[in-house]
Amino acid sequence: QSALTQPASVSGSPGQSITISCTGTSSDVGSYHLVSWYQQHPGKAPKLIIYEVTKRPSGVSDRFSGSKSGNTASLTISGLQAEDEADYYCYSFARTTTLFGGFGGGTKLAVL
Amino acid sequence: QVQLVQPGAEVKKPGASVKVSCETSGYTFASYYMHWVRQAPGQGLEWLGIINPGGGTTRYAQKFQGRVTMTRDTSTSTVYMELSSLRSEDTAVYYCARGGFYDTDAFDIWGQGTMVTVSS
Numbered sequence: 001q002s003a004l005t006q007p008a009s010v011s012g013s014p015g016q017s018i019t020i021s022c023t024g025t026s027s028d029v030g031s032y033h034l035v036s037w038y039q040q041h042p043g044k045a046p047k048l049i050i051y052e053v054t055k056r057p058s059g060v061s062d063r064f065s066g067s068k069s070g071n072t073a074s075l076t077i078s079g080l081q082a083e084d085e086a087d088y089y090c091y092s093f094a095r096t097t098t099l100f101g102g103f104g105g106g107t108k109l110a111v112l
Numbered sequence: 113q114v115q116l117v118q119p120g121a122e123v124k125k126p127g128a129s130v131k132v133s134c135e136t137s138g139y140t141f142a143s144y145y146m147h148w149v150r151q152a153p154g155q156g157l158e159w160l161g162i163i164n165p166g167g168g169t170t171r172y173a174q175k176f177q178g179r180v181t182m183t184r185d186t187s188t189s190t191v192y193m194e195l196s197s198l199r200s201e202d203t204a205v206y207y208c209a210r211g212g213f214y215d216t217d218a219f220d221i222w223g224q225g226t227m228v229t230v231s232s
Contacts, residue, residue: 036218038157045207045225046149046157051218089157093216100171103149106156 003102022090034093116223134208141189142166145211
């Protein structure tokens with residue numbers, strides 16, 4: 001069972017925008033500005049695309065953006081392109097006695 | 113450039129242990145935390161634990177406490193993840209992923225992964 005909840009799948013057409021949610025609790029997403037997002041293409045290692053909720057690493061397209069409200073973080077991809085079709089995972093830090101951090105279950109994005 | 117190099121695959125029998133290496137280069141080894149993450153076939157990502165390569169301190173996911181050990185060799189800039197009492201459910205790709213100066217930093221560089229197969 002994943003620490004964070006994501007929709008199993010989302011879809012969109014080229015050029016459209018989509019948003020993937022990542023719901024945690026007041027012990028993780030709600031307490032820390034430390035949500036990151038990873039993109040994973042089939043057979044490849046994950047790639048960091050958003051860190052600290054809203055920041056993009058160098059080289060990541062500005063079509064990717066992140067936000068957070070309460071216990072839910074979100075990843076928005078604008079101007080969808082075929083190459084965006086991949087799995088997306090959120091991760092949040094959570095310093096408790098039983099938890100350090102955890103991933104969401106992942107969301108498969110289909111570009112139709 | 114920054115690189116994390118892992119072996120391609122390991123095959124182990126149930127009950128055995130596996131020790132996966134992650135050889136680093138291109139940065140100051142002791143200055144960046146290292147995480148281990150696994151992914152079972154067709155499943156999502158699962159965080160196993162973190163090691164501070166500078167001091168060797170570790171923190172493991174509760175699920176793996178007692179079965180996982182993370183170590184490092186500063187002379188070769190290599191970190192290791194050993195998982196014991198293997199069962200079929202441990203069949204997965206195991207990734208090392210570099211964190212940052214702080215243990216809360218995101219995972220910016222990933223190894224290519226090591227496929228561990230547990231089968232009799």
